[in-house]
Amino acid sequence: MIGALPVLRLSSEDGPPTAFLPPGSDGRVTGLLALIVPAPMRVFTAYALEPVSNLQLNLNVSPAIIEWTASISDQTCIDGYEVCWTVTTYLHDAESTNLTCHNVTKDVTSSTSIGQPHYCIDYIAIVVTFGMAGLRSQSIYTNETALTIPPIGIDIICEKFESANHLINISRTATSNSIIVEAEALLDSKYCINVLGACIILSNDSVCIKGNATEVKLTIDDLQACSIYNTSVDVTPIDQNIRYYSEAISTNSANSTMIRSLVVEDITSKQVTVSWEPVYQGSPCATHYRVCHKEQNSTAEPDCSVLARTSNKTNISNLKSLTYYTVEVSALLANQIYSDIVTETFRTSELTSVDMWEGVNLVWFVDEGAVGAQIPTGYTEIKMLLFTVVFVLAGTVLVKCQNCTELESVSSLSLNVSTSPAIIEWTASNSSQECLEGYEVCLVVTTHHNTTTSCSNVTVEVTSFTAGQQIQHCVDYTATVTAFSIDGLRSNPSLTTHLYYPEFFIDNVINISRTVNSSSIILEAHTLPSYSLCTIHMVACMGSEFGSMCLDGTETEVKIEAHQLFACTYYSTAFYVTTSVESTMSDILQIYTNNSEMALIESVSVGNINPSNVTLSWQPVYLLSPCLANYRVCHLEHNSLGEPSCSTLSSNLTTTILSDLKTLTNYTVNVSAIFPDETDSDVISITFRTSVHPPETRDSNLDIPVIGSLVYFESSALDHVATGAVA
Structure with missing residues (x-):
């Protein structure tokens, strides 16, 4: 019960009425009273109005909806509801609040007049029950706020x-x-x-x-x-x-020319090496290169291969001897259009003595004491060479010559770079062991700087080889194994390539440190050892609303320092890393300088003091301070030894309502900021005293006809009737 008990005053032309009043009450109601009033009698009554309940503000629909459950007061005493809402914006570090109100009839329990909700606005809805002669209930507030933008690092809140x-x-x-x-x-x-x-x-x-x-x-x-x-x-x-x-x-290419020159070299009877010089190093405006070749004047479709835009060399194999070929190289641009084609013509060489025997199936025979060989049609060079051979009649020699005309390549070649050093393994050649002398094992290492080749010979019984260098990221490794004989006969090389480009995360490539105090920030980054061949450019940047700066580093490190900064202020920091296989990677982080002292709240004030609630506000040292995680507000009756009532509030709030207070009671409030490490800043305290209800007043002009009805007398009515104030 709040305030004085209501008073019932009765009058009648036929004399005093009969009323069921407790003895000694002197006409004063001490509780809930049911009264049957004769028809001619006039009743002057003052009612307290109960507030609405279950007030809700739904901002997830448009227009927003304010909903409530109707007051439980007698509906004959209610005229309607006053619906208000506050709209608080925070643009340009300035908090601005506007209040809008309108009245609805008592049969209405919702309102959409608030309109479309906007993000990053705090809304508070307020509903007050009002009746005759200015009678009003206690105001009911929502505890809802508007949708806010998500903090950095969180993909989605709204x-x-x-x-x-x-x-x-x-x-x-x-x-x-x-x-x-x-x-x-x-x-x-x-x-x-x-x-x-x-x-x-x-x-x-x-x-x-x-x-x-x-x-x-x-x-x-x-x-x-x-x-x-x-x-x-x-x-x-x-x-x-x-x-x-x-x-x-x-940026785009200046024109359709992407290749400066084309060279064909290392020409043999079966293969050539094609290399080209790009107009732009690394060709970032291209997606890939296309290399095509065919026999000159042939009407057949060319054989084409697609290479990475960082490539500038390739081998073309399986060619015919003494044959003219045309090779074309072009770049595919980002707009899916090919650049100008660069063309070169070359002729493969003639067969060597080893090439002559490759693929030839000789049929040896003995005819009347003479030894001979049947030569396939078209191999005139081989026939002429045989005429100079002195044949030995020993059968073992003839067999060896027959079996060693060709060496088969090794099979199942594998290159394991998951270990360091790398391991090359293969299955032995199926050629006769009498023909094989061993294997030539080569490892080609290609980085964005250069290409190196290292080769070693191993004996015929060896089928694995451990490379001598440590494996690094962002390197093309190519292994070749070629079987060879004592007389120089060689098999076709078996080749396998492994591009050691693991999945990139910037934290795996560089080591980043950000050092912060209240007035300076130092940014540093170093390439990790196993990724030293991955990075080709590093940049560090820092900025704020006052400006920004960037600094170029080397391939492996970068460092930037900024001093004389503002305390407790947001700054943007960024590292950009250009790699040999990725266009760029970035690490962007919003950080803030530390606070220079423990005080984060300048002042605290109390307003709108009512019998049971007050409005508490505080002024932070740094508006929307990044140095704090939350605010802590605690209140307790003055000089009480009990535990205070505390609440934790968002760091973007600077006001709150303390409710459920006692009338005419002194309270002490402590406000502090909570740092991210959950420690508290210096505490700012203030003491206040709640107010008393307005004095009881009787209004003899109140003339309410009540005919045989059940009347409920409730507390707090006369307090509000006297002044018309909103609790």
Whole structure:
């Protein structure tokens, strides 16, 4: 019960009525009373109105809905409900709150007048029951707040913010010498963003601009053609936790020429080596190279192979001797159009003495004491060579000559680079052991710097070989094994290639450290030893709303320092790593400088003091401070030895309502900030005293006809009737 008990005053033209009043009550109601009143009698009554219950604010629909359960007070005493809502925005570090109210009739228990909810706005709904003569119930508040943008590192809190495009629309376009980066805020997020920014990282600098809350556009000209540039769009939202959306893009080629020259070398009767010089190193504006060859003047389709854009050499095998061929090399550009084709013509060489016997099946015979061999048609060179051979009649010699005309290649060749050093294994050649002398084992190592080949000979009984060098990431390893005989006969080489490019994560490639105190940030990165051949360029960047800077490092390390920074302030940090196989990798992290002292709250104030609740507000040292995780608010009756009542509030709040307080009671409130390590800042305290109900007042002008009805007399009515104040 709140306030004085209500008073019943009766009058009648026919004399005093008969009422069931307790003895000694002197006309004062001491509890719930049922009274039957004769028809001609007038009743002057004051009622307390019960507040609504189950108040809810649903922001997940549009328009938003405020719903409640009707007051349990007598419906004859209720005129309707006053529905209010506050809208609090936080743009540009300024908190702004607007209150809107409207009345609905007592049969209504919901309202959609709040309209479409927007992200990054705090909404509070308030419903008050009101009746005749200004009678009002206690105000009921929701504890709902609006949807907020997700903190960095969390993919989705609200469905709208699952990706960057739910905050902004981003477009990146490139020509051969320019890049344009544009971003535009979506309508739903107009209350979330303070400012948009864009950056393009150059070789030794970065160009960044700040737009406004709705758009930004950055254009950079005079860039190198067919080169990779790191771009980023930064969104500074109301929580100052800056979001970055980075992407590496390439400028286009200046024209359709992508290959400067083409060379055919190491020409044999069966294979050649084709190499070319690209116009742009690494050819980042191409997706791959295409190499095609066919016999000159042939109408058949050419044989083509597709190679990585980082390649500039390949072998063409299975060719015919003394035959003219045409080879063509072109690059496929990002727009799915092939560049200009570079062509070269070559002729394979004649068969060597070893080549002559390869694939020839000789039939030896003895005719009347003479020894001879049947030569297949077309092998005139071999027939002439045989005429110079002195044949020995010993049968063993004849058999050896027959079996050693060709050496079979090894089979099941494998290259295991999961161990270090690498292991090359194979199954022995099926050729006669009398013909085999051993195997030549070669390992070709190709990095983005160069290609090296190391070969070793092993005996015929060996079928595995351990390479002498340690295995590293981002290297092409090619193993070849060739069987050879004592007279120089060699098999076709067996070849296997292993591209040792494990799945890339930037944390696996470089070691990153960020050192922070209250006024400085130091960023460092070093390539891990096993990835030293993976990185070809490293850049470190740091920025804030006041500007940004970037620093070029080497292939293996980069370091940037910034001093005289603001305490407890967000700064963006980024590492960009260009690798030999990936266009770019990035590690972007929002960090903040430490607080310079333990005090994070400047002042605390108490307002709207009522008998049972007050509004508590505080002023932080740093608005939307990143140095704290939450606020802790505790209150206790003054000089009480009991445990205080404490609540933990979000770091973006600076006000709360303390409820369920006692009337005319002194309270002490402590407010502190909670650091991320769960320790507390310095505590700021304030003492206040709750108010008393307004004094009891009787209104003789209140004239309510009640005819044979059941009347409920409730507390707190006259307190509100006297002043019309909202509790």
